[in-house]
Amino acid sequence: MDVAKRMQSLRDQFPECTLMAFADLEAGMVLSVSADTSRMQEEISSLCSTAKTVLSHQANGPIEALISNGSDAGVFEAVLIEPEEVGVFLKSTIKQSDVFCCVCTSRISLQRFLPAVRAALDALEMPK
Amino acid sequence: MKSGSETSNVSMLLSRLQALSRPQSAIVSSGPILGTDDPRENLIAKIAETQLPRRLTFTNDRSEAISFFVNRGRLLGVEYTACSGENRFYKAAGTETPHQAVCAEPFAEALERFLDSTARITVCSQRFDLRTFQNHEERDPPALLDIGMREAIQPSPLAAFSDQLRTHVEALVVWNGGEFQVPWGDPSLLNSLKSLAAEEGASHDEQDCIGSEDTPKPACAIYSGHPAGGRSVFCATQSGAILLALCKYEKTTELISLWQSYLAE
Numbered sequence: 001m002d003v004a005k006r007m008q009s010l011r012d013q014f015p016e017c018t019l020m021a022f023a024d025l026e027a028g029m030v031l032s033v034s035a036d037t038s039r040m041q042e043e044i045s046s047l048c049s050t051a052k053t054v055l056s057h058q059a060n061g062p063i064e065a066l067i068s069n070g071s072d073a074g075v076f077e078a079v080l081i082e083p084e085e086v087g088v089f090l091k092s093t094i095k096q097s098d099v100f101c102c103v104c105t106s107r108i109s110l111q112r113f114l115p116a117v118r119a120a121l122d123a124l125e126m127p128k
Numbered sequence: 129m130k131s132g133s134e135t136s137n138v139s140m141l142l143s144r145l146q147a148l149s150r151p152q153s154a155i156v157s158s159g160p161i162l163g164t165d166d167p168r169e170n171l172i173a174k175i176a177e178t179q180l181p182r183r184l185t186f187t188n189d190r191s192e193a194i195s196f197f198v199n200r201g202r203l204l205g206v207e208y209t210a211c212s213g214e215n216r217f218y219k220a221a222g223t224e225t226p227h228q229a230v231c232a233e234p235f236a237e238a239l240e241r242f243l244d245s246t247a248r249i250t251v252c253s254q255r256f257d258l259r260t261f262q263n264h265e266e267r268d269p270p271a272l273l274d275i276g277m278r279e280a281i282q283p284s285p286l287a288a289f290s291d292q293l294r295t296h297v298e299a300l301v302v303w304n305g306g307e308f309q310v311p312w313g314d315p316s317l318l319n320s321l322k323s324l325a326a327e328e329g330a331s332h333d334e335q336d337c338i339g340s341e342d343t344p345k346p347a348c349a350i351y352s353g354h355p356a357g358g359r360s361v362f363c364a365t366q367s368g369a370i371l372l373a374l375c376k377y378e379k380t381t382e383l384i385s386l387w388q389s390y391l392a393e
Binding site: 067 | 374
C-alpha cells in the first residue's frame with residue numbers, strides 16, 4: 001500500500017484526523033497530503049515547518065538528554081494539545097527524515113491513534 | 129494547527145518549549161536541600177534556584193541561623209545570628225554569582241562558622257520586600273513583611289492535577305510564581321526537570337516584562353524519545369504555571385488520557 005492510501009485508510013479509521021501529511025524533514029518538503037477539505041499550500045508548508053521545529057531538537061538539548069534511551073537520541077514523537085485542535089508529529093524509527101504530520105479535532109482518541117500512525121509509518125519503511 | 133502569524137495556544141507553548149531546547153544554563157541544583165553530603169553546594173543551589181525575592185533562613189543544630197536574601201538567583205545580603213543572639217548583616221555587591229558571593233569575605237567566614245560540625249540543617253523560605261534593600265547599610269537587616277498581609281501564592285490547578293500523574297511518572301514538578309511546587313520523583317531526574325522548569329519560568333517572566341499575555345487556558349505538549357526504551361517529557365501550562373513530568377514511553381498515552389479528562393472537567 002502506498003503512502004497516500006495508508007493516510008486515507010488512517011483517516012477513514014479516524015475521521016477526527018482532518019489533515020495528514022507525509023513529509024521529508026531533511027528536504028523540508030511535504031510529499032503527500034490527505035485532508036477532509038482542500039487546504040492552502042501555506043498551511044501545508046507551515047505544518048511541515050512545525051514538524052521540523054518539534055522533531056529536530058538539538059542533539060545536546062535538555063529535552064533530548066531526558067528522553068533518550070541511550071543509543072537512539074532525538075525526539076521521535078511530539079503531540080501538541082490545545083483546546084480545539086491536536087497536532088501529532090511522528091518521525092520514522094527506520095528512516096528518520098520521514099515524518100507524518102497530523103491535525104485532529106480534540107475528540108481524537110490519541111490512545112488508539114498514536115499506535116496506529118506509528119505502525120503505518122514504520123510499515124512504509126519496511127523492505128518490500 | 130494554525131499557520132502564518134496567527135497565534136494559538138500551541139504556538140505560544142511551542143515557543144516556550146523551544147526555549148527549553150536551548151543548551152541548559154548553569155543552574156546549580158544537586159541533591160536534597162542541604163543534605164549532609166555537601167551542604168555548602170546544596171545551599172548555593174538553593175540560592176541559585178530562588179527567583180522571587182525570598183529570605184532563605186537556614187538553622188543548624190546549634191540554633192544558629194543564617195539568612196540569605198535572594199532575588200533572581202542572586203544574593204543580595206546575608207544575616208547571621210549566632211547562638212548568643214548576636215546579629216550581623218552583610219550586604220552583597222550584587223554582581224557575583226551565588227558561588228562567588230558565599231566564598232567572599234565576610235560571607236565565607238560566617239558560613240564557615242555556621243556549617244562547622246553541623247549535622248542537621250533546616251531551611252525556611254519567607255518573602256521580603258525588595259524596596260527595603262535600597263538604602264540599608266551593613267548591620268541593618270531589612271524588615272520582613274508580615275506574610276499574612278501579603279497575597280500568598282495560590283497552588284496552581286496543575287498542582288492538583290499532578291496528583292493523578294504520580295503513579296505513571298518517574299518525576300514531576302510544578303513551577304508557579306517562582307517556586308517549585310509538589311516536586312516528586314527520582315532526585316536526579318527531578319533536578320533536571322527543575323532546571324527545565326526554571327528556564328521555562330524565566331522565559332515566562334521575560335514575557336510578563338514586555339507585556340505579553342499569558343494563556344489562561346491550559347495547553348500541553350509531549351515530546352517522546354524512541355518507542356523502544358525512550359522516555360517522554362510532558363509539559364503543560366495554565367495561567368502562568370508550568371507542569372513538567374517525565375515518564376517511560378509506554379506511559380505516554382495514559383498521561384494524555386488523564387490530561388484530556390482534566391480538560392473535559
